[in-house]
Amino acid sequence: MKRHLPAALLATTVLLVGCAVSEDTEVSDVADVEIVDTVEGTADADAESAPSALPTEVTAMLATYGLEEVSDVRDAVDALDQLDETRPLSVHASVRTDEVIFIDGEDEYAVPVPGDEVYVSIAPYEQHTHECHYHALGGCQGELVDEEMHVTITTNDGDVLVDEEATTWTNGFIGFWLPQDTQGVVSVTRGELSGETEFDTGEGGATCITTLQLS
Template structure:
């Protein structure tokens, strides 16, 4: 489901509220503002080739873009329960499914950066296009959630859709080096992990 917070929506509401409405005194200003906001929403998504995609598809698409293909005029922040897109004075909030959590991981050897909410268009890790072996275990049940070799994206990250509200252990191995970290997928959990040093 899409939720929109946009400066254009606020402006449309104010303009509609001040208008006389001609002969139609029953016009709903909220409906008019909602219609304008919906058009702006579709324009923002269409401008970046995201129209018709759901939230998980948008996240997967943007995180995998090559460096030159990442839009400089679009900010995309992954929160625990939502994706926030902003650009050209508009902000669009898209809900992430209630049972899923997106964790993006940038393992490193020499250099890293601080991160809490993963930015799909600006975050960049050290190890781009690198094969890493990943294991993720649910600490409560012992269930092995991820066990595979995966190539990091062009931005140096690798992303995982995990069950909501778990405590787990992440283990990444590359070129004889290994890093381990505790993870969580709750309401206030980070969606960006950049502290996993391979040693």
Template sequence: MNHPLPSTTSPASPSVAASRRRRRLSAGLAALAVAGIALAGCAPAVSPADVDSVASARDLLAAHDLAGLDVGEVIERLDAMPVADRPDDLLASVEPDALLLRDTSGRESRLPMPDDAVYISVAPFREQTHECHFHSLTTCVGELSDTEMRIVLTADDGTVLIDEMRRTHDNGFTGVWVPRGIEATLTVESAGLTGTVPLSTTSPDDRTCVTDLQLL
């Protein structure tokens, strides 16, 4: 078995990094909320349809035990959920600009992403995979469940943005928060095997689901 590549950075511990991400996400959502309040003061009265939409979104989050969570916490809870515990009446699609939620009752919710980061779910594979563009938190399943791997993200200018050990969730994916507006190379190493794919976060149409990274 090959030894992991030598680290070129000194990343924070997972707990510290997660805490920083949560603080950034909460701050971003708080700013959005404040902006919404400020705009509401000089905007036309909210229509009944808008009120219904807000109520529908609130009911959806409460029905799936997601009330009170910011967008990052919702994503990380659903992505890390054991496959056997996944709700079969909820669809959750991760797009670069928002998390879109919809359930079988017709309720919908759109949670904006942070201004400075995009959530990318990665499912490296050895033999079997599936096509995917926008990651589905409640339906996507990758080949390598509960597998330790090293994730390295290198910008086109050579800057190492991420270099850390991760373990895939029960669904075979591991998620990383990636800066917006970059072109980069994603490298994954696991059990002596390595795979590399290009990654972009410059467009609202860029993928959030990486399932074409084969470990060889």
């Protein structure tokens, strides 16, 4: 059984399917990691001392992109998603609602996300999109790159979490840390085009939103 330990080295065989935009269809591959087998590692004492620290193997992976100073899992998520590099990257990382799974060859490193927020990355589109549930920081590529738009994120209770101008990154996404166990609507306006879709940061919820079409 998989344990949610910080900086845990989980030797595993994994199936990694990357995210990419298809020019021929609106649905492409699913960004996901299927865990076939795991081996537990590290001590519980580490969980209390550094709940979001990255294992040295992961920091070495990040260093290949000039991110050697990144040592916290939240900072790693932000840095990788905003990295100005063409996808796919050699760094494979799958964002879940409670942890980020980094994959290096046949080794997997599951790092819990501390606090009470979930990272949700959004790729608004006009013509082409891809199917996705868990955001692949090194693989997902959206259609609209370096495009300015207005983003509003509102809960079902009417609370406005985000109301700001944003510019999509090189991977075509924009990401936000949202409260756990929250449901609502993401609305995006770009010029005369607009669209909206639902979000859910409950357990197992989607961290990759690719269903927001601007029309």
